[in-house]
Amino acid sequence: MIQTNLFKGIIAYPITPFDAQEKVDIPLFKTLTERLVQSGAHGIAPLGSTGVLPYLTEEEKEAVTTAAIQQVAKRIPVLVGVSHLTTAGAIRHARFAEKAGADAVMILPMSYWKLTEDEIFHHYEKIASNISLPIMAYNNPATGGIDMSPALLKRLLQIPNITMVKESTGDIQRMFTLRKELGEEVAFYNGSNPLALAAFTAGARGWCTAAYNLIPxxxxxxxxxxxxxxxxxxxxxFYQQLELLQFIVAKGLPVAIQAGLKIQGIESGYLRSPLQPLSADDHQKLEEILGKLN
Amino acid sequence: MIQTNLFKGIIAYPITPFDAQEKVDIPLFKTLTERLVQSGAHGIAPLGSTGVLPYLTEEEKEAVTTAAIQQVAKRIPVLVGVSHLTTAGAIRHARFAEKAGADAVMILPMSYWKLTEDEIFHHYEKIASNISLPIMAYNNPATGGIDMSPALLKRLLQIPNITMVKESTGDIQRMFTLRKELGEEVAFYNGSNPLALAAFTAGARGWCTAAYNLIPxxxxxxxxxxxxxxxxxxxxxFYQQLELLQFIVAKGLPVAIQAGLKIQGIESGYLRSPLQPLSADDHQKLEEILGKLN
Amino acid sequence: MIQTNLFKGIIAYPITPFDAQEKVDIPLFKTLTERLVQSGAHGIAPLGSTGVLPYLTEEEKEAVTTAAIQQVAKRIPVLVGVSHLTTAGAIRHARFAEKAGADAVMILPMSYWKLTEDEIFHHYEKIASNISLPIMAYNNPATGGIDMSPALLKRLLQIPNITMVKESTGDIQRMFTLRKELGEEVAFYNGSNPLALAAFTAGARGWCTAAYNLIPxxxxxxxxxxxxxxxxxxxxxFYQQLELLQFIVAKGLPVAIQAGLKIQGIESGYLRSPLQPLSADDHQKLEEILGKLN
Amino acid sequence: MIQTNLFKGIIAYPITPFDAQEKVDIPLFKTLTERLVQSGAHGIAPLGSTGVLPYLTEEEKEAVTTAAIQQVAKRIPVLVGVSHLTTAGAIRHARFAEKAGADAVMILPMSYWKLTEDEIFHHYEKIASNISLPIMAYNNPATGGIDMSPALLKRLLQIPNITMVKESTGDIQRMFTLRKELGEEVAFYNGSNPLALAAFTAGARGWCTAAYNLIPxxxxxxxxxxxxxxxxxxxxxFYQQLELLQFIVAKGLPVAIQAGLKIQGIESGYLRSPLQPLSADDHQKLEEILGKLN
Incomplete structure (x- = not known):
């Protein structure tokens, strides 16, 4: 039987660091992941939006998947992002993650062309039938370009191994409605950093966050x-950390976290183009925000 | 010195009932207001959006103002809505409310033409300089058509007798930002019913609500x-009452409250055109929602 | 039988000027209206959004209505704005306009509370049944706060004396759809200045514009x-005048036209608060734009 | 010197057809492309949004690029879509297209993370410096997730081989502003089907359209x-074809064109998941629309 209570508390999202030639830096990825575990995270989620999943090749995604699972070594559960524009691509990665020992996978319905609700359902269903891991359905219109309604999320939960929902619209009213629709038993997670306090109030079981890289x-x-x-x-x-949470969301998580780590004296590598380092003004602003927190 | 802590807890908004000829029914207004006081409201706010302020003539607004103050009779504080499209119109009503014994006035920057921040500031400043009552600045783009930023609201608080802010965008992130901008000491109020739980979590001093007519x-x-x-x-x-809170906001407060009172066997009069009674389908839906709550 | 072809070409919208005490200046209104007629306008529309209808008292609206009709003196048709938040208020003004000799009236469904389609239909129907003048249904969500769909506008045209539609969303696709829905015979008018060229291409019978005050x-x-x-x-x-058209829409028609007239050496009086004169920067920008056109 | 006047009139976008196993069907792609040429298209654009570029592997994109160029065989110019989430990916494909004999490439700034204006400029600049073909900068927030302002597009035109702009926001006001900003000499193209008539009126040099598959x-x-x-x-x-243009945009170009071709008795293969065939209701609607056009 599928375990639905694996994840609760704070699920930390590592960045995927690159070297100066914009190649994935696996040793550095392991080091950064280790920091998150040692800081007390309740779960680790490689290859999320923070981990720039869509910018990686198939081989790179497999390497990062393996590295995360090896490094965490069952100390806490690992949730691997396996979203892909095509259904076949998502299945391929999900099966790899399962074999590699992931505890669960997270799937965002990425869009180029907007998908109908039936296309989304069919996409999840086909992936789900190809693995036995629990799946977290992830709604984030700002990055994925598709907004799944509470009703559609409820429908997805009819698929046996879809057991968790992550909501990242940033709208607390949406989260209230979702909780009302799904009922008390269904695990839902907050993916919007500036909602952290309100989402726990609403009943979220966990907070999926890249902020944990900077302010665990x-x-x-x-x-x-x-x-x-x-x-x-x-x-x-919460109000102490709100400015930082708003800043990293406004500037984009991979870019902001990479800069913030550097400011804190932690090696964080390079970004992959088209992503570029934080502008000088924003870098200074981030220094100020982090400075106030220390 | 201006008292800034008059209002806290639940500030109840009575409807303005009409008779069959669409004339304001002052005796019924008093009866409905009395119910709110006796149910335990911490404040009463006549002539809000719920009270269809903009649909009333000058004479009608004065009559409702007087009736509310007389009926409440100092048992709890009274906050009178005096918003008007023109600055002169708002001043006239605000001065009347002060003489009539109101404890404070609430002002929404109503718009036909969008106003610049300077025009809004000037509008508030001129009204404020004409009265000595405390003023609640009220942000509600959905009805008023103008969205005042946290920065503008902060600027308005420099005007001595503007001491309170009511936020009704329905966005909890806005409320978090507002609280961060204004600091812990400034009283802010939630005007968005489905945010009730989250807004108190955010630090709101009170909840301005028409729902109190139906589910005190x-x-x-x-x-x-x-x-x-x-x-x-x-x-x-909160989750018990959420469906009702969402319903009355979706259908419009004056229409939904008038229907809900009737369903509960409480005389609530008629609406003024163009507002029309809730459709048959919506009426039945409201009966179901209220039925589940009893 | 109702005449539906009264208006075509350019329908000019005069401002409502005020004196230094913010009282309506009827003699100046007549002078400004006369300029529009003499510049070759095909129709005159007092008390539109440009004429700050919602900021006027009942008496002021009647005075402006009478003044416009007298001044134009049947040289070209006059279309009087009679929109009001309440149905009764709109009826009162529409009946006055009819008696005063207006050729048609224009009605925007002003909103404080959003109206349902049935409420809007009922509002128009009641007004229409109280007059025999032709009516132009006017859609302008940016000022009125309500967006009437092409389907609703089509439904309104079933009311016998609603014979014209004015579309001001600023979206040419909406106008294409409207024309497709209504068929070739129905007169529709463009109320969005920056769409002027595209709207005539789409088949609009006329252009309702305040720009005619500045660049006839x-x-x-x-x-x-x-x-x-x-x-x-x-x-x-079109491209010669586009910058001006965009500017006056961005800054608000009454404020921008009042300033533009002054810049051109034409007396244009004062505004009524909360509207304030164009800021110094914007005033200079407008001088530059107008300078390039002379 | 870079030729900037290659493309004018109608640039037709072929779909990328798949076989029953969801593999790219190159022979069928060639047949469909040939139809477009023979119908009189002024240019051919493989691997646009219609050609589901982002759903293809590197090898598939290369095969389609080669097939298109071979089939068109210099009869009309070929514009190859080479957009990619990463800068390196776009460079790789652009260089391949140049070697294969493309006349120009089209680049949309695809986003997962929103890009800053500097990141977008840097992305284009790096690609442009790696090829000598002319480049069409393509703005389509609905698919790409990024909205490039007229000012940014103007800035991109400073890069020597970026010589064309394709605008697909669907907002004619944006197109007017773009033309005003860029000046009369710069070639801009319309990518929004329902704007076809208005865009030519605005001065667009060409219309980039998938509709040409169905109604040449x-x-x-x-x-x-x-x-x-x-x-x-x-x-x-224009009004004859508007309903079809609106339908194919609303339903998504690849799905709607694939269905429309089948309805017209033209073999169009299969879609790649997650895209699914048009629903039964929509299929019937499309039959009706196409039926009225024959």
Missing amino acids: GLNNRLYAAFSRQDMAAARDV | GLNNRLYAAFSRQDMAAARDV | GLNNRLYAAFSRQDMAAARDV | GLNNRLYAAFSRQDMAAARDV
Whole structure:
């Protein structure tokens, strides 16, 4: 039977670092992933949007998948992003992830042409029937270009191994509606950083975040305060980190996290074009924001 | 010195009822207002959007203002809506409300032509300089047609008697940003019903709501659970009332409240055209929603 | 039988000027209206959005209505704006306009609360049954806050004296769809200045414009070139005036026209608050744009 | 020197057909391309959005590129889509297209993460410096997820071999502004089917369209009528085809064209998942639309 309660708390998203020639740097990826585990993350999610999944070749995606699973070594569960524009491409990667030992896969319905609800359902169904891992259906119109309604997400949950939903529209009303539609038992996760406090209030089981690369302590304290129902403390630590959460979302997670790590003295490699380093002004702004947090 | 802590908790918005000839029914207005006071509201706000302020003549607005203040009779504070498309019109009504004994006035920058930030500031400043009551600046682009940024709201708070902000965009991220911009001391209020739970989490001092006409008990329990930091109870009672909150916002507050009161066996009069009674389908839907709550 | 072909070509919209005390200046209104007639307008439309209809009292609206009709004196047809938030208010003004000798009235479904399609239909039907003048249904979500679909506009045309449609969404695709839905015979008018060239191409019978206050010669030449099917000339004169058309829409017609007239040495009075004169920067920009056109 | 006037009139976009196993069907692609040439197209553009470029592997893109160039055999110019999420990927394909004999390449800034203007400029600049072919910069936020402003497009035209702009926002005001910003000499192309008539009026040098697969005669007649300045005929033939143009855009070009060809008795192969055949209802609707055109 499929385990649906694997993920809760804070699921951390590592970046995929590149070397100066824009090749994937696997050793550095392992180092950065290790930091996340040691900081106390409850789960690790390689090859998310933060991990620039769509910018990688098939071979690179396989290498990162393997590296993440080996490095984490079952200490905490690993959720591998396997989204692909084509159904066949997603199946190929999902099967690889399963063999490599992933605990679950995350799938965003990437779009070039907008997909109908039936096309989306068919896409998930075909992938799901090719693996036995639990699947997290991921809604993020800002990157994927498709907005899945609560009703469609509910329909997807009829597919046996689709057991989790990640909501990243950034609209708390959507999350309330989703929870109302799905019922109390279904695990849903927040993927919108500036919603962190409100999403836990709404009943989210976890927070999927790249911010954990930069401020694991503040993220941990927010979750802890909420868990012990100390709302004043939760609100206080949330407002402390809000500016950073808004900044990394506004500037794009891979670019902002890569810069933020460098500012903190942590090697974070290079980006792959067309992504370019944060502009000088934004870099200074990020230094100021991080400076206030230390 | 201006009192800024007058309003907290639940500020209830009465409808303005009409008779069969579409004339304002002042006795019925008093009866409906009395119900809100006796249900335990912490404040009363006549002539809000729910009270169809913009559909009334000057004489009618004065009559409703007077009736509300007399009926409440200082038991709880009264916040009178005095918004008007012209600056002169808003000043006239605000001065009347002050003389009549209002505790504060609420002002939405109504628009036909979009106003610049300077025009909005000038509008508020001129009104504020004509009265000594505290003013609640009210942002509601869906009805007023103007969206005031957190930065503009912060600027408005430099005007001495503008001491409160009501945010009704329905976007919790906006509310988080507003709170961050204004600082912890400034009183801000939530005007978006489906945000009720999240807004208190964000630090809102009060909830401005027309739902109190229909479900005062559930509204009271939500505020009580949040106040004692019982988040599980708060979440539970919030999800119980969410469908109703979404319904009344989707259908328009004056129309939905008038119908809901009738369904509950409470005389609620008629609407003024162009507003028409809820359609038969929506009426039945509302009966079902209210039925589940009793 | 209702005359449906009254209006074609360029229908000019006068501003409503105020004196230094913000009172309506009727003599100046007549002078400005006379200029439009003498410049060759094919129709005059007082109390449109340009004429700040919603900012006026009932008495002021009646005075402007009478003044326009007297001044034009049947030389060209007069289309009076009678939109009002309430149905009763619109009926009152429409009946006044009819008695005063208007050739047609224009009605925008103004909204505070969003109206359902049935409420909008009912609003128009009640007004229409109270007058025998032809009515132009006017769609302008940017000012009125309601967007009437082509299907609803088609439905409105079933009401006998609603014979004209004015489309101001600014979306040429909407206009194409509208023309396709309504058929070739129905007169539709363009109310979006930057669409002028494309709207005539789409089959619009006329252009409703406040720009005629500032550049009647260029407006006339565009219409003339299009009428003789000289597309190169039409395109040329359109691109000459495009920057001005975009500017006055961006800054708001009453404010921009009032400033533009002053720049051209024509007395244009004052605005009514909350509207304020164009900012210094925008004033200079407008001087530059107008300078290039002379 | 780079030739900038290669493309004018109607540039036809072939679909990329698949076999029953979802493999690219090159022979069928050649047959379909030949039809477009023989129908009188002024240019051919393989691997556009219609050609589902992003759903193909590197090898497939190369095979389609070669097939198109071979089949057209210099009778009319060929414009090859070489967009790719990564800069390196776009360079690789652009160089291949140049060697294979393409006349020009078309590049859309595909996004997963939104790109800054500097990232987009850098992306184009690096690709442009790797080839000597003329480049058409292509703006289509609905598929690519990035909206390039007229100012950015103007900046891109500073790169020597970027000589053409294709605008597909569907907003004629944007096209007017673009033409005003770029000046009369710069070739811009319309990529929004329902804008066809208005775009030629605005000065577009050509119409990039997949509709040519289904209604080449009507497309030809529209261009001919416009070219001889017979606006009544142009409008008439435009409104004849508008419903089809709107339908194929609404349903997605690859899916709608594949179905439409089948309805017309032309072999069009299969789609690649997640794309699925038009639903039964939509298929019938398309039959009706096409039926009225024959």
